[in-house]
Amino acid sequence: MALKAHDTVRRVLLPAPRSFCAGVERAIEIVERLLEDHGPPVYVRNQIVHNAHVVADLEARGAVFVGELDEVPDDALVVFSAHGVAPAVEREAAARGLDTIDATCPLVAKVHAEAKRAAEGGDTVILIGHEGHEEVVGTIGVAPDRTLLVESTAEIAALQVPDPSKLTYLSQTTLAVAEVETIAEALKQRFPQIKGQGAEDICYATSNRQAAVAAVVNEADLVLVLGSANSSNSNRLVELSTSAGVAAHLIEDAEAIDPTWLENASTIAVTAGASAPPRLVDEVVQALAALGPVEIIERVHTRETQEFLLPQRLRPTAQRRPS
Ligand code: SF4
16 A cells, blocks of 8 residues: 555654664674675674664675574684674684674673673572573573573562572663563562662663653654564564554564554654664655655754774774783
8 A cells, every 4th residue: 555645744753862872883883894804705693783674785795694603614704793692602613713703782791791790609690581582592691500581570470599699680781671670670579689780781772762762652643663573672662652552663664664554643753773774764754754744853862972892803903902
C-alpha cells in the first residue's frame, strides 16, 4: 500500500540523542580503517553492531561477517564485535595465531572487568540480561562457572546460590533502566547482602535514548524507532513507548513504514537505536515530508560528548602510548 498524502500540517518530533553512540562509531571506524589499511577481506566475528544497513555497507566494502572463528582462515585478520567476546574466544584465536582487533565497546569491557573482579573475589555473579544476546554470552563467558542469568523478577524466587553473602549483580548495557532497577530491587529483597549498583551498568547511550523518548512520548500519536530486530536498545525504545500507551514500531528503514500506521497520526516521534545510522532517520523524515506539510521539531534531552579512543594499533602515531 502506498503512503497516503495529507493537507494538514503533521508534527514530526525528533528526540535527541538518537542514532549512533560512541561505541558503535568506534566499532565501525575500526572495520573501515582496517579495510583501508589492510585491504579486504577483514573478517568480523558476529555483526560488528546490530544493524542490517551497517553490516550490508561494510560487506559491500570487503568485510566478511562470520558466526564463529572456525569460518576464518588461519592467516586472517579478525575483528571482535562491539558486543564483546568470552575469554574462551580470545584464547581460541590466540591458539590459532589469528591477528585480532577487539572492537568491544569500552562500556561492555567495563562490565566484563566487574564480572572478573567479582568472581575472583569469590562472588557468584548474577547477570541481569537477555539469554542468547551476544553481549550476555560474552559476559557470562568471563566466569561461566560463577555466573547466573536472570531475565525477570519472576525468576528470582527460584535462584539457587552457593552463598547468599557472596553475590554481585551486574547487567547487560542495553536494557530498560526501569526494568533493571526493579529486578535489582527484587534481588536485594531476596539477598540483602548482594552487591551491585542499580542500573549503573546500563550505558549512557541506552539511558539517554530512553529518557529522550520518554520526554516526548506523551505528545505523540505514533513512535517510529529505526533499528534492526536484534538491536536490544532499539527494542527497549519501542517497549517504552507502547508501555506509555502510544503505538510504536521498530523499522529497518523508511520503506518499512506501513501506511495504516500513519492514519490519524498527526504527531509522529522518530528516533533510532544506538546502532542505526542517522541517515535512516533523515530518510523517514523525507518520506513523511513527501506526503504533505510537516513541522519538524528537534527535542534535545541531552547533548552527548562521549568519545572512545581507537585500539592502540589503529591510533595515529602521536596518540599511541609507549609499550
Ligand atoms: S549502546 Fe552502549 S554499550 Fe553498546 S556500543 Fe553504544 S555505548 Fe557501547
